Amino acid sequence: MKQNSNVPAFLTKLWTLVEDSDTNEFISWSQEGNSFLVMNEQRFAKEILPKFFKHNNMASFVRQLNMYGFRKVMHIDTGIVKQERDGPVEFQHPYFKHGQDDLLENIKRKVSNARPEDTKIKQEDLSNILASVQNVNGKQESIDSRLNTLKRDNEGLWREISDLRQKHSQQQQIIKKLIQFIVTFVQKNRIMGLKRKRPILLNNNGKKPKYIHEIYDEPPLEHNKPSVSGLKNADLTDDVVICDVTDNDTEITEGPSIMDQSGDVEIVEVFDSNTVSQTDGADNPGQTNSLVFEPEETTISTYDSLPTSSVLQLNKPSGLSLEDPMKMMDSILNESGAISQNINLLGKVELMDYLDSIDCSLEDFQAMLYGKQFSIDPDILEFFSSNCPVNLRDFSICTA
Amino acid sequence: MKQNSNVPAFLTKLWTLVEDSDTNEFISWSQEGNSFLVMNEQRFAKEILPKFFKHNNMASFVRQLNMYGFRKVMHIDTGIVKQERDGPVEFQHPYFKHGQDDLLENIKRKVSNARPEDTKIKQEDLSNILASVQNVNGKQESIDSRLNTLKRDNEGLWREISDLRQKHSQQQQIIKKLIQFIVTFVQKNRIMGLKRKRPILLNNNGKKPKYIHEIYDEPPLEHNKPSVSGLKNADLTDDVVICDVTDNDTEITEGPSIMDQSGDVEIVEVFDSNTVSQTDGADNPGQTNSLVFEPEETTISTYDSLPTSSVLQLNKPSGLSLEDPMKMMDSILNESGAISQNINLLGKVELMDYLDSIDCSLEDFQAMLYGKQFSIDPDILEFFSSNCPVNLRDFSICTA
Amino acid sequence: MKQNSNVPAFLTKLWTLVEDSDTNEFISWSQEGNSFLVMNEQRFAKEILPKFFKHNNMASFVRQLNMYGFRKVMHIDTGIVKQERDGPVEFQHPYFKHGQDDLLENIKRKVSNARPEDTKIKQEDLSNILASVQNVNGKQESIDSRLNTLKRDNEGLWREISDLRQKHSQQQQIIKKLIQFIVTFVQKNRIMGLKRKRPILLNNNGKKPKYIHEIYDEPPLEHNKPSVSGLKNADLTDDVVICDVTDNDTEITEGPSIMDQSGDVEIVEVFDSNTVSQTDGADNPGQTNSLVFEPEETTISTYDSLPTSSVLQLNKPSGLSLEDPMKMMDSILNESGAISQNINLLGKVELMDYLDSIDCSLEDFQAMLYGKQFSIDPDILEFFSSNCPVNLRDFSICTA
DNA sequence: TGCGTTCTAGAATATTCGCAG
């Protein structure tokens, strides 16, 4: 009995056992040769098995058969309680056939790996799934807290933005007020100063009171009407009347006296504004005009097209016109789209009328006046000192 | 007779039993061959069954038949005639037919449903849960990345807001400086020009009442009418009335005297401002006052309550007062709560004293000059009315 | 042999078997009475078992024993001495004891509940896992919606910020324009008004070149000194010198001619500008220049120390100078880094040239009215130059 | 590690019991 190759001992022993004719009394091939029979189970176990194995238990033998894949062949009479001896026990295996010992090597012993594949895999799956779920849960908590953080963050952002919006709005208000103020101020200033740039008519008669009377008592009625109706002629009723003091010795005499005190030189300019040039172009050289007083066209082009090149503006006489600021303001308004209404303030006919009248008196007044020291209205000061309860600390200007 | 394959013993035994001609006496095929008959139930159970099974109970036999899906074939007379008992018992099964033993393997024994329902459901559940968990995991990754994106987004937002805050602060600083500048500028300008708008009292003779009468009682009424055409004719009666001091030798004489001292020209202003009214209230009719020089109340109400009706402001003589800008600035400050300190600059008593003194000379100075009506350059008006297409609605200034 | 209660047949049969003294040859209680012995296994199986069971297999008997929890009692010699084969087989069960048949009911047959333990536990796990997964799913939906909400929120925030940015930019533009405007305005105003504030020399001879010499060569030196040393005295050398044209009949006569046409009064100003000094550098001492027109150094230092005491400024005649606003604006521009270029506008040589020419005419004009020279309060200048740390680079105004 | 032995358990079928219709 040789066992070559890697065929388990049990198989070779079994093969030998079944082949051996000496044991045919207890164990032998079936007739078809594809199975074997154990005739007298009890005697076989007690007498034969011990010769080949370490035991005499039919059970152990059967266990081995099962372990190698042998199956018991069921008989119809199985289960019948036979008083006498039991019928033979038959086992078969696809690779256990008579005369074909070479098939034995195909018979493999079973290994206990069936279960793990099934149940344990499920367990592993369960464990994995469980772990996965818990993992997801943990992550979810993290996500949740992060979400809450983000949510609070966003709320903070909204508050910030709201704050910024408010601040912006406040600034906008400030700017608006500022612009309003500036517009008004410029208007005022213009009324007072801008007109001055215009040619001043020397009131040859020297009778300013008289002139005033003329203006307000007599002529005013005349030039007021046109100014009410139209816009532009009113301007012609211009402003100031300048008398060249150089011609006037007495004045000159006085001037120097002042000059001696202030240490400044006197310059006597004779302004002629476009107004004058328009009405009395012959008298006013165009050059002078364009240089000093032609605010309209020149100025506009200057500011609109070259808002940044102030130098150029300055080089342009018209640029000096006080109309420029207004233009600039206009451009501001245009660009910012913010205060277009203010523009209208000046464009109104009513305004024109009013301004005309104001202009007349103001300019006349200023014409004679500039050069004096001004004082502030105490009331205004008081107003400012008492009318500003609001906290302006943002502006870190400290009062002495 | 061996039963290979996986056909249960019962089926093979049954098949054998029915086929066996030796047992035809007790059990045999029906005539059609699609069912079998048990003739002598009693004897069959006691004599035949034990030869094939471990029992001799017809009940057990029937139980097995039922277990494999066999059904008893009910005869019409079964329930009718009870006397005819012990008639043959007939059972049938779709796959139990005469001569077709190959169909036996289709006959399945009923099994307890517990297992399949249990284990198989678990498998399905496992699959479902696994898929669900994986799905959740996938979603979580998505959520996670979205969270991170949002987080970065928020960080960006914070940076943006920080930037905006900074820019706002910078703007605030700019505006502050601007306001400071303007305040200072206006102060300067005001000192120089603001006062001029006030009526100038001829200081020489101290005949303020006289002057006032001249201005307001006589001529004003006349030139007011044309101004009525505008909005507020009262406005046209404007601010300043300049009487040419040249007419008044004495006055002129006095003016220069002052001038000689301060190095300034003399201006004689006729104020019918509250200042004047305060000092000489009796001489100034309240009407005139409010009309021309009472900037505080009138102006304030005008600007504060009607910030948009600049036209009105302009038409109101008091509106023209350079105090308006200050008021406006004040309102700016008040609202923005920004530059309250600046206010104080003007509120000092020292300032008042100084201003008072300035005022005196200024008014004197103006008195000699004011008297002319001003008009605005129509070109400018036109420019403003036509050159501002931009929408400036943000600034809620409404045109009248 | 009756089997009461619910004790399985096997147990009662076994008990009977063991108890039955007739079978003591094959099966009996152990000496301790806590187990039973099967002496002749083979004979017991073939002779005894069939009498109680439907089989004669020792294996089936053992299987039943195992099924009811009986355990085989291992003998020390088992397996050691094979010769002494077929020694008695011993089984024991905690509730299978001699004389205590009442314990039998405690013996429970094993049911294929390996499943329940396994399957049911799995079921619970499955349920838990399933619930957990569903829970997670629910949370995830919540998170998802919250994420979406946040996302939309963030988008809104971005829009808000974009809006704020735009508004800020618009404001910035407005401010920029405003500053440009103010700069220009101040420039104009300065040219027109500032200069006037300076002492005007009545150029009686009408010799401007000559005038220049006079200013810079002779008188300037005198009043410059005080202004250099202190701040305020220079200011007192006020502004305008007004000459009453009424004195001059001829001029008046000419004026009215114009006036009749334009309806304006003529004003004659006497300017003394830095322009003059530049164009005629040799004639103008640098000192005078720096005093009057070189606002930079001197002015800057002045402003730093007294930023808040505007009152003082007001009280200081020099504070009236229009150069202050420029300085302030300059500081604004410098600090903001925005419009610093505008500053240069005033510092340019071209500008100077231009201003000079303008000044000549302007001053001539003002000469008659202005008579005093203005100077800036150095304190104010200093304040502005040092008190504006804020950066305004956002104002992208470029210098020419 | 693989194989053998033994004990025990799993699984399928078988037998029995009992209940519901």
Place this chain on the structure above:
DNA sequence: CCTGCGAATATTCTAGAACGC
């Protein structure tokens, strides 16, 4: 009472597992 079926048990075959070699 019979039929069909659930359920528990029984029987059989096979497998798991522990242990030893």
